[in-house]
Amino acid sequence: MTDTSSVCGYNYQVKAAPNHGDGKNTPHHSRKRYADVSRHSSIPASRTSRAVLQSATSSCVRMIAMELAGNARTGWAFPDVIEGHLSSSMAWLKEAANTITSFSTNQSAESPTIASCSSAEMVLERLHVANLKPSRIVGTVEAGIMFYFFAKSGMAAIECFDTGDIAFLVQKLKSKPRAWDVYPEVFPLHESVMRLADFVSAGNYEQLLAAP
Amino acid sequence: MNSYLPHPDPPDPVFLPSERLFHRVKDEDVEGENVLPSAIRLPDCSVNREKYALSPEVALQGYEDEFSHVASMCAGDLPIPQTTEGSITWMFFVAHDPLVDNYSHTEVRLKKSDQSYDVKRSPRGAVRTTLKLLLAEKMTVIYP
Numbered sequence: 587m588t589d590t591s592s593v594c595g596y597n598y599q600v601k602a603a604p605n606h607g608d609g610k611n612t613p614h615h616s617r618k619r620y621a622d623v624s625r626h627s628s629i630p631a632s633r634t635s636r637a638v639l640q641s642a643t644s645s646c647v648r649m650i651a652m653e654l655a656g657n658a659r660t661g662w663a664f665p666d667v668i669e670g671h672l673s674s675s676m677a678w679l680k681e682a683a684n685t686i687t688s689f690s691t692n693q694s695a696e697s698p699t700i701a702s703c704s705s706a707e708m709v710l711e712r713l714h715v716a717n718l719k720p721s722r723i724v725g726t727v728e729a730g731i732m733f734y735f736f737a738k739s740g741m742a743a744i745e746c747f748d749t750g751d752i753a754f755l756v757q758k759l760k761s762k763p764r765a766w767d768v769y770p771e772v773f774p775l776h777e778s779v780m781r782l783a784d785f786v787s788a789g790n791y792e793q794l795l796a797a798p
Numbered sequence: 799m800n801s802y803l804p805h806p807d808p809p810d811p812v813f814l815p816s817e818r819l820f821h822r823v824k825d826e827d828v829e830g831e832n833v834l835p836s837a838i839r840l841p842d843c844s845v846n847r848e849k850y851a852l853s854p855e856v857a858l859q860g861y862e863d864e865f866s867h868v869a870s871m872c873a874g875d876l877p878i879p880q881t882t883e884g885s886i887t888w889m890f891f892v893a894h895d896p897l898v899d900n901y902s903h904t905e906v907r908l909k910k911s912d913q914s915y916d917v918k919r920s921p922r923g924a925v926r927t928t929l930k931l932l933l934a935e936k937m938t939v940i941y942p
Contacts (some may be wrong), residue, residue: 696865724826726836734836736829744833745927753924755835755931763931765924 701750805896815874835930841908841920850902868941
């Protein structure tokens with residue numbers, strides 16, 4: 587499902603979405619899945635108030651904290667959870683979760699939608715597991731949420747759209763960007779985050795840009 | 799709040815390539831002199847055209863609470879057309895769209911190369927993010 591699209595005069599590459607024959611790239615079940623909340627959250631599909639989302643985001647942080655604390659005690663699972671790391675890791679996670687929560691309480695027309703906040707919450711969980719701290723989290727002018735990762739030699743971003751869809755973008759400085767969509771069956775979120783972690787942590791741009 | 803009613807005078811369709819377009823940007827959407835893709839809306843990115851704008855800062859009027867920067871790009875320096883999967887080619891173009899209280903209001907629009915502009919038709923997902931990045935890269939923060 588990889589597309590190395592030939593581009594008119596500009597050779598960016600796009601990870602292709604599967605075409606399910608309905609003229610749209612995203613299958614309905616995929617969209618629905620990403621509009622839903624993660625396993626750590628508790629937002630029923632029928633309830634969409636921002637208050638519910640706010641409490642869910644908080645519960646997400648609590649669940650992760652409990653999970654990490656439990657894993658730290660038993661000494662398995664997350665390899666990044668070691669003495670000393672846990673507190674700093676939780677600090678940025680809490681700050682990031684608060685940022686997303688603040689979006690959910692913003693009532694302006696361009697404030698992120700419930701679906702984008704839910705997706706951002708899922709992304710945040712995965713980033714934390716990968717110990718990948720975003721440089722910045724912002725609400726987009728399209729009512730979505732964007733995670734940025736800045737480095738000297740490039741930048742990366744994760745966009746959570748107002749629909750709940752998620753896309754990844756990486757760009758080596760002054761070079762063609764590469765972007766791909768997240769699909770549960772084809773290219774799940776955790777794999778995308780791990781690729782991004784390689785990109786940001788190791789600065790291995792060439793490998794990532796060449797990857798299918 | 800600014801009005802989105804159309805201006806009674808007709809639009810001026812002529813843009814010199816060197817004419818600057820001013821785009822208001824939030825503080826969090828600025829990195830150095832660069833504009834980030836989160837500041838871009840597709841398929842219609844609002845700007846003020848230099849020809850009828852008293853100053854770049856006019857783009858902030860009525861939006862001072864949220865926006866604090868103005869970025870600039872040239873009308874003749876839009877991203878070149880991009881062909882994606884399925885041989886769909888997306889192209890940017892400039893359209894003067896005067897509003898009743900802002901004659902300089904203009905939109906940098908995106909359309910399929912073989913179709914007329916439709917505000918309801920724009921790319922999704924990774925293609926959308928990429929196109930927003932390409933447009934953002936054409937902008938430079940000039941104010942403050």
